[in-house]
Amino acid sequence: MAHIKTTHVGSLPRTQNVVDFIFAREKGELYDPAAFDVAMASAASETVRRQVEAGIDVVSDGETSKISYATYVKDRYTGFDGDSPRNAPADLKLYPSFLERLKDDGGTPTYARPMCVGEVKSKGQGELEADIANLKAGMAAHGATEAFMNAASPGVISLFLQNDFYPTRDAYLAALADAMRDEYRTIVDSGLMLQLDCPDLALSRHMLFADLSDAEFVKIADSHVEAMNHALDGIDPSRVRVHICWGNYEGPHVCDIDMDTVFPTLMKVDANQVLFETSNPRHAHEWTVFRDRKAEIPDDKILVPGVIDSTTNFVEHPEVVAQRIERFTDIVGADRVIAGSDCGFGTFAGFGAVDPEIAYAKLAALSEGAARASERL
Template sequence: MKQSTHRILTTHVGSLPRSQAVSEGVFAEEKGSLKDLNGLAETIRGAVKDVVKLQVDAGVDLVSDGEMSKISYATYIKDRISGFDGDSPRNAPADLEEYPGFLERQAKGGGTPTYRRPQCVGEIKHVNMAPLKADIDNMQAAMVDNPATEGFMNAASPGVIALFQPNNHYKTQEDYLEALAEAMRPEYEAIVAAGIILQLDSPDIGLGRHMMFKDKPDSEYQKLAETHIEALNYATRNIPADKMRLHVCWGNYEGPHHCDADMDLVLPVALKAKPQALLFESSNPRHAHEWTVFRDADIPEDKILIPGVIDSTTNFIEHPKLVAERLCRFAAIVGRERVIAGTDCGFSTFAGFGAVDEDIVYGKLAAMAEGAQLATKQLWS
C-alpha cells in the first residue's frame, strides 16, 4: 500500500455515481430482462474509464472503479457464490425506527433503495470468477489511460454479507460466517494478485450495532462483532496486511444516527482486523468529535488511518481549510506518513441512488485534494 513521505495522499471509500445507462443496465440484468449483455459490458467498461479519469482530474491519488458493475456493495455476491435465493425482510436501523415519519418520508422520496436481498438457503461456495475478472480487466485498462498513484477495489466482508443476507441454511451463525469467509477468499486473493489493493467493506461492525445487534448489550455486541472480524481475518489469511484496507461505518444515509455505537466501542474491534489501513467516518455531525478516541487509544504502529474528511451525505462542499484541520489532527496522533485523506463513505452505495449531486461529488473530492495540499504545507514546512 502506497505511503508518502512528503505529502498527504488522497482516496475515498469506493462507490461513485453511476450513469443512467449503467444503472438501468444493472437493474435490467438483475431482473432478467436485459437483452444485450455485451452492450452492458461495454457500457460498464467505458464508465470505469470515465470514473477513473474524473477521480484523477479531481486530485484523487488512490482510485477505484467506482463500483460501476454492482447494484450494491453487499448483494453483488449472489452472482459469484452459490447458496442465495429469494428475498429478505427489511430490517430498519434502530434510529429510523424511532422516527417512523422520517423513515416513511425517506421511502416515499426514493431514499430506500429497492432491490433484491437474497437469503442464504443452501451451501455457500464460490462458483463464478467471471464478473470479478471483468472488474479487474476494466480497472487495469482504465488506469493505463489515466495513471493514478494506486488502485483499490471493494469487496464485501463476510460480516456485511451476513448482515444483509440472513442465514436460513447453516445451523449456527458461526458456521455461516466461516462458509462465507472461505467462499469469498478466492475473490480477495484474486484482487491482490492483480496488483490492486483490496478494500474490505465492513459496516457490519458499526451499522450492525443498531441493526443485527440492536437488542444486545454493548458487551455482547462487541463479542459478536469480533466473530465477524475473526471470519474476515480467516478469509484473508494468505494476504499480506499491507495489501488491504478496511472500511467501517454506521450506514451511509442522512438520518438521526443517535443509536450509532460510539467509536470507543467500535475501534477496539476494528483494530483486531488484519488490514493495515482503516477507513472510518469522522466528518459527519454524529462522529466528528471522535478524533479524540484515536488520540486516547493505543493505535498499533503499523496501522494507517484514513479518516473521512468530507461527508458523503450532504451537498455542502467542505472548505479545504477544514479538511486540512481534520488531517492535521490525525497526523498529530499517528504521524503524517500514516494518514491518508478519505471520505466518510461512498457516494453511490446503491446504483441509481446518491444523496449528493454527481457534479458536487467531484467538487467535494477536489476540495479534499486541496485540503490535503494545505495540510502537506503545514506538516512538512
C-alpha cells in the same frame, strides 16, 4: 514537503446508462451482454478519469458494475434465493415520519436481498476479473498509479443476506469466509489494494442486534473479525484496507454505537489501512478516540479518516479538510495518514444523496485540503 495521499471509500455515482443495464440484469430482463460489457468498461474508465482530475491518488472503479457493495454477492455465489427480512435501522424507527420520507424519496432501496438457502460457493471470478480489467485499463488511460477494489466482508454479507441454511451464525460466517477467500486473493494478486467493507462492525449494532447490550454486540463483531481474518490468511496486510461505518444515510443516527466501544475490535483486523467516519455531525468528535488511545493503535496501522461527508451536498472548504487531516497527523504522523471520505457516494446503483457533480467537487476539495495540510507539515 510531505505529501498526504488522498482516496475515498469506493462507490461513486453511476450514469443512467449503467444503472439501466444493472437493473435490467437485476430484474431478469433481456439485455445485450456485449453492450453491457462495453458500457461498464467505458463508465469505469470515465470514473477513473474524473478521480484523477479531482486529484485523487488512490482511485477505484466506483463499483460501477455492482448493484450495491454487499448484495452483489448473490450474483457471484451460489446458495442465495428468495428474500431476506427488511429491518430499518433503530434510529429511523424512532422517527417514523422521516423514515416515510426516505421511502418516498427512494432512500431505502428495495433491491433483492435473498436469504442464504444453500451452500455458498463461488461461481467463478469472471465478473471480478472483468471489473479488475476495466479498472486497470482506466488507470493506464488516465495516469492513475494506485487503486483499490472493494469486496464485501463475511460479516456484511451475513447482515444483508441472512442465514436460513447453516446451523449457526458462526457456521455461516465460516462458510462465507471460505467462499470469499478467492475473491480477496484475486484482487490482491492483480496488483490492486483490497478494500473490505465492514459496516457490520458498527451499523449492524442498531440494525440487526438492537436488542443486545453493547458488550454482547462486541462479541459478535469480534467473531466477524475472526472470520474475516481467516479469509485473509496468507494475504499481506499491507495490501488490505478495511472500512467501518454506521450506515451511509442522512438520519438522526442517535442509536450509533460509539467508536470508543468498537475501537479494539477494529484494531484487530488484519489490514494495515483503516477507513472510518469522522466528518458527519454524529462522529466528527470521535477523532479524540484515536488521540486518547494512541497507544492501542498498532505501529503498522495507517489511518484513513473521512474528511468529507458523503451524505450532504455541502462542499467542504479545503481549510476544514486540512484541519481534519491535521488532527490525525498530529497523532500518528504524516506518513501514517491518508485523507479519505466518510463513506461512498453511490452505495446503491441509481440512488445517492449527493448530486454526481457535487460528489466530484467534494473530492476536489478533499485533494485541495490535503495539499494545504501537506504544505504545513
